Amino acid sequence: MRPKGRANHELRVIQFTQPYLIHPEGSVLVEFGNTKIICTASVEEDVPPFLKKTGTGWLTAEYAMLPRATATRTRRERLKVGGRTSEIQRIIGRSLRAVVDFSLLGERTLFIDCDVIQADGGTRTAAITGGFVAVVQALRKLKEKGKVSELPLKDCVAAVSVGIVNGETCLDLEYVEDLAAEVDMNLVMTASGKVVEIQGTAEKTPFSKEKFDELFAMGWEGIQSLIHIQKDILKL
Numbered sequence: 001m002r003p004k005g006r007a008n009h010e011l012r013v014i015q016f017t018q019p020y021l022i023h024p025e026g027s028v029l030v031e032f033g034n035t036k037i038i039c040t041a042s043v044e045e046d047v048p049p050f051l052k053k054t055g056t057g058w059l060t061a062e063y064a065m066l067p068r069a070t071a072t073r074t075r076r077e078r079l080k081v082g083g084r085t086s087e088i089q090r091i092i093g094r095s096l097r098a099v100v101d102f103s104l105l106g107e108r109t110l111f112i113d114c115d116v117i118q119a120d121g122g123t124r125t126a127a128i129t130g131g132f133v134a135v136v137q138a139l140r141k142l143k144e145k146g147k148v149s150e151l152p153l154k155d156c157v158a159a160v161s162v163g164i165v166n167g168e169t170c171l172d173l174e175y176v177e178d179l180a181a182e183v184d185m186n187l188v189m190t191a192s193g194k195v196v197e198i199q200g201t202a203e204k205t206p207f208s209k210e211k212f213d214e215l216f217a218m219g220w221e222g223i224q225s226l227i228h229i230q231k232d233i234l235k236l
Contacts, residue, residue: 002165003174004033011160011172011222016233018133026137030130033174034120039130041138042111057105057152059135061092061112063127069119088124091197095128095157095188096135098196104152110138121175125159125186129226132157136234156191156236158226162219164207169214171222183207187219191227 002008012033021027026041047058063085067073077085096112112134114127142148161173163181170177178184185200200212230236 002170003176008168008170009218009221011225012174014226014229016130016133016229018233019137024134024138025141026134026139028130028133028137030126030133032120032122032126032129032172034118035122035126036116036118037123037126037130038113038115038117039127039134040113041131041134042113043138043142044109044111045107047107047109051107053107055103055107057100057102057108057110059093059097059100059102059110059112061089061096061114061131063088063092063114063116063124065116065119065123069116088127091124091186091188091199092127092131095159095196096131098194099132099153099155099157099190100135100139101152101154104148104150105139105142106148108142108147110135119175121173121178122161125161125172125188128157128159128188129230133230133234136236155194156227156230157188157196158223158230159186159188160219160222160226161186162215162222164211164215169211169218171218183211183215185215185219187216187223189220189223191231193220 015031016028018028020029024040025043028039030037112131116123162185163173164183165177165181183202188196
């Protein structure tokens with residue numbers, strides 16, 4: 001049996017509380033079971049030097065974990081961002097850039113901040129899924145203020161983890177499952193079924209194409225469910 005008696009194909013309880021903060025243009029508290037992340041989207045009327053005078057916007061992401069988000073305290077990354085944090089920031093940024101229409105955004109930058117307040121597995125996938133909700137809120141604020149003529153959005157995007165635990169293919173792994181997984185995979189896809197990123201690792205023994213197909217199919221079904229929830233709360 002999985003923790004809390006979940007079926008192998010079942011997501012954890014997913015919740016979005018939005019808007020969550022009063023100052024950012026977009027904000028949400030996203031919960032994947034016990035994993036809780038505050039995602040915010042801030043708009044700056046500027047772009048990096050390589051995009052100046054192009055009429056095109058940009059999106060960048062930052063990710064951090066509170067010291068007691070985990071079972072034991074971890075030090076804050078004050079002076080230098082660690083390799084894991086840097087990698088997660090990049091995947092969040094890539095995933096969200098995949099669905100924003102920067103030609104419609106104009107020369108503005110969206111800053112996405114994902115702060116983990118409690119971690120129990122799947123923090124990067126929850127950050128991407130919640131980050132999208134914050135992005136849509138921020139884009140709507142721009143449209144309401146007349147700064148963009150239409151919503152600069154091409155598609156929806158969400159992410160989920162899948163893995164093989166004790167020989168079983170499972171969706172949306174909790175930390176204890178992730179720790180014991182023989183195969184661990186993170187899948188990012190759009191609502192239209194396009195792949196943004198696949199991160200998959202065999203921890204011990206290589207796995208077959210048939211197992212990959214099984215993992216992919218289960219992950220895609222999970223992402224469809226997450227996008228349905230996103231669309232429902234955002235009224236898309």
